[in-house]
Amino acid sequence: MFFFIVRRFAVTVPILAASTFLVFGLVTISGDPLAQFRTSQSPNRDQIIAQARQRLQLDRSFPSRYWDWLKGVVRFDFGQNKGGQEVYPILKEALITTFRLVMLATVLSIIIGLVIGIISAVRQYSAFDYGTTFASFLFFSLPVFWLAVLLKQFGAIELNDYLERPTVSITAAVVVGVITGLVMSTITGGSWRKRAPVLAATAAVSTALLLLADSTDWIINPGLSPVAVGVLAAAAGVLAAMAFAPLTKRTVLLSGLASAMIGFVGSLLFSGWLDEPSWVDLGELLGMSLLVGLIVGAAVGGIERSSAIKAGMTATVLVGLVVVTDQFISAWSPGRTIATVGPQTPNIQGTFWERMIDYGSHQVLPSLALALIGLATYARFTRASMLETLNSDYVRTAKAKGLPATQVVLRHGFRTALIPVTTVITLSFATVIEGATITERVFGWSGMGTLFINGLSDVDPYPVMAFLVVVSVSIVALNAITDVLYAYLDPRIRNE
Amino acid sequence: MSNVPAIESAVGAAGPHGRGAEREFTVEARSQWELVRRRFFSHKLALASMIVLLSLVLLAFVGAALWKYNYTETSPRVDGRGAPTLDMIPFLDGDGLAFGEHPFGQDDIGRDYFALTLRGTQQSLIIATLAGLVGTFIGTAIGAIAGFYRGRIDNILMRFVDIGLTIPLLLLAAVIGRRAGDIPGLSWLFGENSVLLFGKDPDDVPVIGDYFGPNSIILLGLVIAFVSWLTIARVVRGEFLSLREKEYVEAARALGTPNGRIIRKHILPNAVGTIIVNATLLISAAILIETALSFLGLGVRGDDWSLGKLVSSCQNAFTTRPWLFWFPVIFIRVIALCINFIGDGLRDAFDPRQTRERR
Numbered sequence: 071m072f073f074f075i076v077r078r079f080a081v082t083v084p085i086l087a088a089s090t091f092l093v094f095g096l097v098t099i100s101g102d103p104l105a106q107f108r109t110s111q112s113p114n115r116d117q118i119i120a121q122a123r124q125r126l127q128l129d130r131s132f133p134s135r136y137w138d139w140l141k142g143v144v145r146f147d148f149g150q151n152k153g154g155q156e157v158y159p160i161l162k163e164a165l166i167t168t169f170r171l172v173m174l175a176t177v178l179s180i181i182i183g184l185v186i187g188i189i190s191a192v193r194q195y196s197a198f199d200y201g202t203t204f205a206s207f208l209f210f211s212l213p214v215f216w217l218a219v220l221l222k223q224f225g226a227i228e229l230n231d232y233l234e235r236p237t238v239s240i241t242a243a244v245v246v247g248v249i250t251g252l253v254m255s256t257i258t259g260g261s262w263r264k265r266a267p268v269l270a271a272t273a274a275v276s277t278a279l280l281l282l283a284d285s286t287d288w289i290i291n292p293g294l295s296p297v298a299v300g301v302l303a304a305a306a307g308v309l310a311a312m313a314f315a316p317l318t319k320r321t322v323l324l325s326g327l328a329s330a331m332i333g334f335v336g337s338l339l340f341s342g343w344l345d346e347p348s349w350v351d352l353g354e355l356l357g358m359s360l361l362v363g364l365i366v367g368a369a370v371g372g373i374e375r376s377s378a379i380k381a382g383m384t385a386t387v388l389v390g391l392v393v394v395t396d397q398f399i400s401a402w403s404p405g406r407t408i409a410t411v412g413p414q415t416p417n418i419q420g421t422f423w424e425r426m427i428d429y430g431s432h433q434v435l436p437s438l439a440l441a442l443i444g445l446a447t448y449a450r451f452t453r454a455s456m457l458e459t460l461n462s463d464y465v466r467t468a469k470a471k472g473l474p475a476t477q478v479v480l481r482h483g484f485r486t487a488l489i490p491v492t493t494v495i496t497l498s499f500a501t502v503i504e505g506a507t508i509t510e511r512v513f514g515w516s517g518m519g520t521l522f523i524n525g526l527s528d529v530d531p532y533p534v535m536a537f538l539v540v541v542s543v544s545i546v547a548l549n550a551i552t553d554v555l556y557a558y559l560d561p562r563i564r565n566e
Numbered sequence: 567m568s569n570v571p572a573i574e575s576a577v578g579a580a581g582p583h584g585r586g587a588e589r590e591f592t593v594e595a596r597s598q599w600e601l602v603r604r605r606f607f608s609h610k611l612a613l614a615s616m617i618v619l620l621s622l623v624l625l626a627f628v629g630a631a632l633w634k635y636n637y638t639e640t641s642p643r644v645d646g647r648g649a650p651t652l653d654m655i656p657f658l659d660g661d662g663l664a665f666g667e668h669p670f671g672q673d674d675i676g677r678d679y680f681a682l683t684l685r686g687t688q689q690s691l692i693i694a695t696l697a698g699l700v701g702t703f704i705g706t707a708i709g710a711i712a713g714f715y716r717g718r719i720d721n722i723l724m725r726f727v728d729i730g731l732t733i734p735l736l737l738l739a740a741v742i743g744r745r746a747g748d749i750p751g752l753s754w755l756f757g758e759n760s761v762l763l764f765g766k767d768p769d770d771v772p773v774i775g776d777y778f779g780p781n782s783i784i785l786l787g788l789v790i791a792f793v794s795w796l797t798i799a800r801v802v803r804g805e806f807l808s809l810r811e812k813e814y815v816e817a818a819r820a821l822g823t824p825n826g827r828i829i830r831k832h833i834l835p836n837a838v839g840t841i842i843v844n845a846t847l848l849i850s851a852a853i854l855i856e857t858a859l860s861f862l863g864l865g866v867r868g869d870d871w872s873l874g875k876l877v878s879s880c881q882n883a884f885t886t887r888p889w890l891f892w893f894p895v896i897f898i899r900v901i902a903l904c905i906n907f908i909g910d911g912l913r914d915a916f917d918p919r920q921t922r923e924r925r
Contacts, residue, residue, distance in 0.1 A: 219891075
């Protein structure tokens with residue numbers, strides 16, 4: 071496996087060299103870099119041109135300039151743009167901006183896409199399947215900029231109007247409740263006799279929750295009480311256990327629940343710790359959650375140790391998410407929150423969570439635009455891949471030997487189905503970046519895409535090269551990650 | 567064991583061409599293509615999409631020629647804003663079905679927006695189809711060779727694919743858009759005195775990039791094809807890698823069938839489902855790529871229109887005159903959706919394993 075990865079990297083080095091060389095050449099021949107100086111009216115025009123020629127080293131051949139650039143990049147020196155600024159700091163800024171945009175969108179679209187794909191494969195030809203198929207076709211064939219413009223026009227204005235005075239009318243609560251109920255009942259599947267109670271129960275519960283939230287002013291001043299956190303933590307524990315073993319396996323269930331409870335108690339004891347955290351603190355929280363899950367799982371797991379450890383870790387991470395979400399939503403207050411221009415409010419002050427709210431409100435629309443499109447692709451591919459595995463013999467065997475449906479779907483079906491899906495996800499990364507180029511332009515972010523497009527239109531090779539290096543290096547890294555994931559998902563590769 | 571002779575005698579009595587044997591084969595033999603066609607036609611959504619798409623193509627090419635306005639002529643704006651005169655039946659909030667003078671309204675300088683949209687549809691369809699066909703052809707050829715011969719050939723070809731995948735489409739479009747006129751072969755094909763001009767005046771036909779002439783939508787299609795053959799090549803290669811190990815290929819090889827014939831007659835027909843499905847995906851992706859390029863100013867330029875260019879040039883009119891924004895988008899969506907549904911139907915038709923009921 072190790073040599074496999076090393077070999078893969080060895081192959082990518084010449085590819086990177088060739089593609090950077092080609093792109094450098096393409097940008098160089100794409101136009102006249104001195105065009106803007108030639109039209110200048112100033113009396114010392116010739117001198118300016120001569121200076122620019124000197125600075126851009128235009129009298130040297132482009133392979134030798136490429137060689138210089140290559141030597142620089144190894145030392146993180148990305149050269150200077152046409153205005154004489156160092157590219158590296160600009161790149162760093164742009165990278166952070168785009169990374170924020172793309173990360174949220176990618177994570178959202180992967181999670182939601184996978185879930186939708188699994189459900190629509192399991193309930194093939196149900197209303198849910200047809201609905202999501204239609205919706206994903208709709209989003210799949212959306213021009214990004216059109217979606218972005220629409221979101222900007224409707225999403226921002228309407229949502230902001232709502233967020234200024236957020237209330238839930240009884241009609242709205244009932245409608246939302248019934249819709250949730252309908253969705254849940256189509257997911258449940260089976261005959262109407264089986265589905266009707268699900269519909270009624272879900273509709274009633276969600277309507278009641280909405281009305282409760284409205285009457286207690288929860289929407290204006292959101293947050294989770296310790297009791298709510300406790301209930302959610304227990305649910306997280308059970309869910310985590312269910313994902314990795316049948317609920318009859320007591321040790322796994324115990325591990326999930328115990329880890330979740332430790333997480334919950336921890337959140338009560340150390341609640342002040344999250345009032346003003348740094349990113350490092352949040353990283354530590356994640357590490358500690360994983361550690362607690364690991365220890366609890368190993369301690370109570372017994373013969374089911376590996377499942378118990380996974381369940382424990384999942385449970386604690388879920389609880390951590392609940393706690394962080396609680397902090398996040400508590401920092402929000404009513405107002406015209408959703409922003410449409412730029413990545414953040416300039417010179418933003420305030421606590422960590424207030425800054426997060428500001429980032430989030432700037433980010434929600436562009437990320438949503440990107441996520442909706444990626445989501446459709448992932449849902450389609452997951453569905454197709456799941457259908458293939460669900461119709462295979464070993465899944466039938468698993469059903470026949472009496473395994474619970476969750477186990478059959480998640481461990482026998484989904485795990486195998488993930489193999490082609492991982493490829494699609496990593497391959498589509500380049501598309502996401504390209505989509506981000508357009509989204510950035512619509513929402514006025516200056517990220518990687520802006521760097522690239524401006525470099526392209528100015529015939530300025532160095533910013534374009536910086537963009538290319540980042541994109542190709544991340545593609546190479548993602549490919550390596552895919553290979554590792556393959557080995558994890560497919561034991562045949564691991565044991566080769 | 568005792569009844570075996572009885573059956574034999576019964577078969578013998580009916581004879582090889584007797585009525586007994588005929589009754590046994592009551593199911594008519596169907597070729598693969600017949601099966602595919604039947605399955606496709608029983609896929610209602612795909613069939614409906616096919617009909618819609620064909621009528622759109624007819625509308626764009628024949629309808630535009632018959633329509634009373636040309637996409638270049640201007641006329642005074644009706645009611646000042648150039649609102650659409652298309653009217654719906656009363657049920658859909660209208661005063662009866664009417665087409666009116668300018669069903670889709672008029673743009674800023676009074677051009678008929680219906681004619682403009684149809685012109686855009688034409689160009690977008692040409693670009694997408696060209697990109698899809700060329701991309702599929704190149705991708706299939708390269709993928710088939712790489713997958714069939716494996717070894718060094720495969721390695722070299724796939725490294726080219728890898729390099730190609732790292733080159734951004736936008737860059738390629740920008741470079742070719744700006745400089746195609748300087749490249750000898752390209753200028754001969756697409757330049758001002760292009761052999762493809764067929765006597766048209768180079769000045770009034772449109773471009774990708776500032777530079778060169780009329781048939782630049784062809785060039786734009788080729789640019790998109792150059793990017794999209796890569797994925798097809800990968801998919802086809804994978805398919806060939808697994809199909810070449812099948813028993814029937816081995817049998818063909820044992821009989822001394824030449825490699826070219828094995829590829830064309832034995833493997834390709836079995837990979838054709840995947841290829842066609844990917845081709846449809848590619849075409850619908852090409853429409854979207856064209857839109858994105860036009861939005862960034864790297865697509866169709868000059869006086870000509872594509873759907874993408876219509877949307878992007880009208881996005882500022884969104885709040886005041888939304889129809890300028892909506893109609894081309896509806897066309898883009900309908901075309902892309904139809905192609906996707908057709909692809910879905912074809913997938914089910916070629917590979918019925920994914921459908922629960924066998925049709």
